[in-house]
Amino acid sequence: MAEDFDILVVGAGVLGLSCAYHLKVNNPTKKILVVERLADAAQGNTARSAAMVRNMFTSRDNLMLAESSINFYRNIQGSGVDLGMKQTGYLWVMSERQLSLNEPYMQKMEKNGIQIERFDLSRLKQALPALNTEFAASDEDSRLMELENVGGAIFGPKCGRLDPEKLARFFLAEFLEKGGKVVYGTEAKRIIVESSKPLGVEGEPFVWQEAKIAGVVLQGEINGEVRAETTVIASGVWNNELLEPIGIDGHVKGKKRQMFTISARNDSRLAALMHNKSFNQLDALPFVILPKSACFIKAVDEEARFWVACDDDLNQPYVNVPEPDIENYKADPRYYEENVYRILKAYLPDFEGHSRPDQMWAGLYSYNTLDSIPFVFLENGxxxxxxxxxxxxMKADAMGRIVDCAYRQGEDGEAELYGGTGYKIKRMGFKSRAVEREEWVI
Ligand SMILES: Cc1cc2nc3c(=O)[nH]c(=O)nc-3n(C[C@H](O)[C@H](O)[C@H](O)COP(=O)(O)OP(=O)(O)OC[C@H]3O[C@@H](n4cnc5c(N)ncnc54)[C@H](O)[C@@H]3O)c2cc1C
Structure with a gap:
C-alpha cells in the first residue's frame, strides 16, 4: 500500500516547487510529496519561457507579486546561488499614442515605488541608434502593417533575465534538503473525492454528505491511491485535466506561444547590436519591446543569439485541456517569417536578411482569462x-508563499510576501476576488 502524506503537490514546474519549498520551510514536520509525470523537474512550460523578469505591470497585484519575487531572487543570487540573473532592464519602445495611453500606468508604477525612466525620442535615438524611429510615407510595408513612428520609450532598470531551471532547482534542492520527497515519471490520474465521514456504503459521497479531497490516484513510479490531508494542484496549464472531472473550474486556458532565435555569430551588425552601454552596467542590450504586437528581442550574449517573439492574442486558439506532451506544440518557421520578422526588420533594420530562425520552440501560456492575474483558491482539502x-x-516565489499561507491559515489568511508586504489570500480566490486586471501581458 502506498504511503500517506500530509501534503501532496502535483507538478514540479517552478510553481509547484516554490509551493513545496515554502510549505516545507513553514511546516517542517509535515510529510510532503511532489509528483511529476515528466522524467525531471522544470521540463514543462518552465523550460519554454523567454526567461525574463519584470516589475513593470499595470496591476497593483502583479506589481506586488513580481517585485517581491524579484527581490527574493536577487537576495538568493546575492547569497551565492547562481540563478542566472542579469539586470539588463526592459525597454518598452512606444509610439506617441501608446505613450499617452500608458502614462496613467507609468504614474501608478511610480506611485507604487517602481523605478522607471522615460526616454524621449532624441535620448532614445542616441541610446539605441539601430532603432528605426520614423517610416517614410513611401514605405509600403510599414503602411500595410500600420506601424507607428516611435515616440519614445520607458525603461525599467530593475527588470532583466534569469534562468528558470536554476530557480526551480534552487527550490527543489532546498525542499529535498529539508526532507521533502519528489517522484518523477509519475502521473496524477485523478483526484480522490470522498465523504469526510465515510459510512462504507457504495456510491459515496452522496450529495447529502460533506465531500472532501483525499489525495490522488497515481500511475508510474508510485501506483494507486496516495492519500493526503491537503492536495495542491500546481500542474500549470494542465490544471483543468484534474479539476474539471471533479466539477471544479480550473480557471486556466492554454494558448500557444512561439519563440525563435536568430544567431548573431556571422553578422557583425547583429553582434554589435548585442552590446550597448546606454542602459546598464553589463554592456548589454536590454530586453526591447517594439510598438507593434509586443514584438520583443532578448539579447543572449553567451549564445551570441537573439530570442524573438510576438504577441498574437487574436486568432490563436485557446486550449482547455492540453495534450500531456508539451513537445506536441511546435513553433512554425513561417510564423516567424511572415509575422515576427516583418515587424523586427522594420524597426531594427539590422535584422534584414535573417528571415529564418536557427532554433525555435513553442510552449503554452496558462491564462486566467478573467483578469490575467494568478489565482489561489481552496476547496475542501x-x-x-x-x-x-x-x-x-517572475511571480513564483510570491505564489508559493500565498499557497503556504492558504494551507496554514485558510482563505481568511494574509500571506507575508518577501520584504514583509501583506497579501490577503481572498484577493486571489474566486469567491470574493479583488485583484486589479493586468493590461501589460506580453
Ligand atoms: C513561450 C513562453 C514564454 C514565457 N516567458 C516568460 C517569461 O519571460 N517570464 C515569466 O515569468 N514567465 C514566462 N512564461 C510563463 C512561464 O513559463 C509559466 O508561467 C511558468 O513556467 C509556469 O510554471 P508552472 O510550474 O505553473 O507550469 P509548468 O512549468 O508547465 O509545470 C507544470 C508541471 O506539472 C506537470 N503535470 C501536469 N499534469 C500532471 C499530472 N496529472 N501529474 C503529474 N504531473 C503533472 C507537468 O509535467 C509540468 O512539469 C512564458 C511561457 C511561455 C510558453
Whole structure:
C-alpha cells in the first residue's frame, strides 16, 4: 500500500516547487510529496519561457507579486546561488499614442515605488541608434502593417533575465534538503473525492454528505491511491485535466506561444547590436519591446543569439485541456517569417536578411482569462494555484508563499510576501476576488 502524506503537490514546474519549498520551510514536520509525470523537474512550460523578469505591470497585484519575487531572487543570487540573473532592464519602445495611453500606468508604477525612466525620442535615438524611429510615407510595408513612428520609450532598470531551471532547482534542492520527497515519471490520474465521514456504503459521497479531497490516484513510479490531508494542484496549464472531472473550474486556458532565435555569430551588425552601454552596467542590450504586437528581442550574449517573439492574442486558439506532451506544440518557421520578422526588420533594420530562425520552440501560456492575474483558491482539502498568464516565473516565489499561507491559515489568511508586504489570500480566490486586471501581458 502506498504511503500517506500530509501534503501532496502535483507538478514540479517552478510553481509547484516554490509551493513545496515554502510549505516545507513553514511546516517542517509535515510529510510532503511532489509528483511529476515528466522524467525531471522544470521540463514543462518552465523550460519554454523567454526567461525574463519584470516589475513593470499595470496591476497593483502583479506589481506586488513580481517585485517581491524579484527581490527574493536577487537576495538568493546575492547569497551565492547562481540563478542566472542579469539586470539588463526592459525597454518598452512606444509610439506617441501608446505613450499617452500608458502614462496613467507609468504614474501608478511610480506611485507604487517602481523605478522607471522615460526616454524621449532624441535620448532614445542616441541610446539605441539601430532603432528605426520614423517610416517614410513611401514605405509600403510599414503602411500595410500600420506601424507607428516611435515616440519614445520607458525603461525599467530593475527588470532583466534569469534562468528558470536554476530557480526551480534552487527550490527543489532546498525542499529535498529539508526532507521533502519528489517522484518523477509519475502521473496524477485523478483526484480522490470522498465523504469526510465515510459510512462504507457504495456510491459515496452522496450529495447529502460533506465531500472532501483525499489525495490522488497515481500511475508510474508510485501506483494507486496516495492519500493526503491537503492536495495542491500546481500542474500549470494542465490544471483543468484534474479539476474539471471533479466539477471544479480550473480557471486556466492554454494558448500557444512561439519563440525563435536568430544567431548573431556571422553578422557583425547583429553582434554589435548585442552590446550597448546606454542602459546598464553589463554592456548589454536590454530586453526591447517594439510598438507593434509586443514584438520583443532578448539579447543572449553567451549564445551570441537573439530570442524573438510576438504577441498574437487574436486568432490563436485557446486550449482547455492540453495534450500531456508539451513537445506536441511546435513553433512554425513561417510564423516567424511572415509575422515576427516583418515587424523586427522594420524597426531594427539590422535584422534584414535573417528571415529564418536557427532554433525555435513553442510552449503554452496558462491564462486566467478573467483578469490575467494568478489565482489561489481552496476547496475542501485542496488548494489550486496557477494562471501565471505568461509571467508565472517572475511571480513564483510570491505564489508559493500565498499557497503556504492558504494551507496554514485558510482563505481568511494574509500571506507575508518577501520584504514583509501583506497579501490577503481572498484577493486571489474566486469567491470574493479583488485583484486589479493586468493590461501589460506580453
Ligand atoms: C513561450 C513562453 C514564454 C514565457 N516567458 C516568460 C517569461 O519571460 N517570464 C515569466 O515569468 N514567465 C514566462 N512564461 C510563463 C512561464 O513559463 C509559466 O508561467 C511558468 O513556467 C509556469 O510554471 P508552472 O510550474 O505553473 O507550469 P509548468 O512549468 O508547465 O509545470 C507544470 C508541471 O506539472 C506537470 N503535470 C501536469 N499534469 C500532471 C499530472 N496529472 N501529474 C503529474 N504531473 C503533472 C507537468 O509535467 C509540468 O512539469 C512564458 C511561457 C511561455 C510558453
Amino acid at each position: 485542496l488548494i489550486a494555484a496557477g494562471g501565471g498568464s505568461g509571467s508565472g516565473i
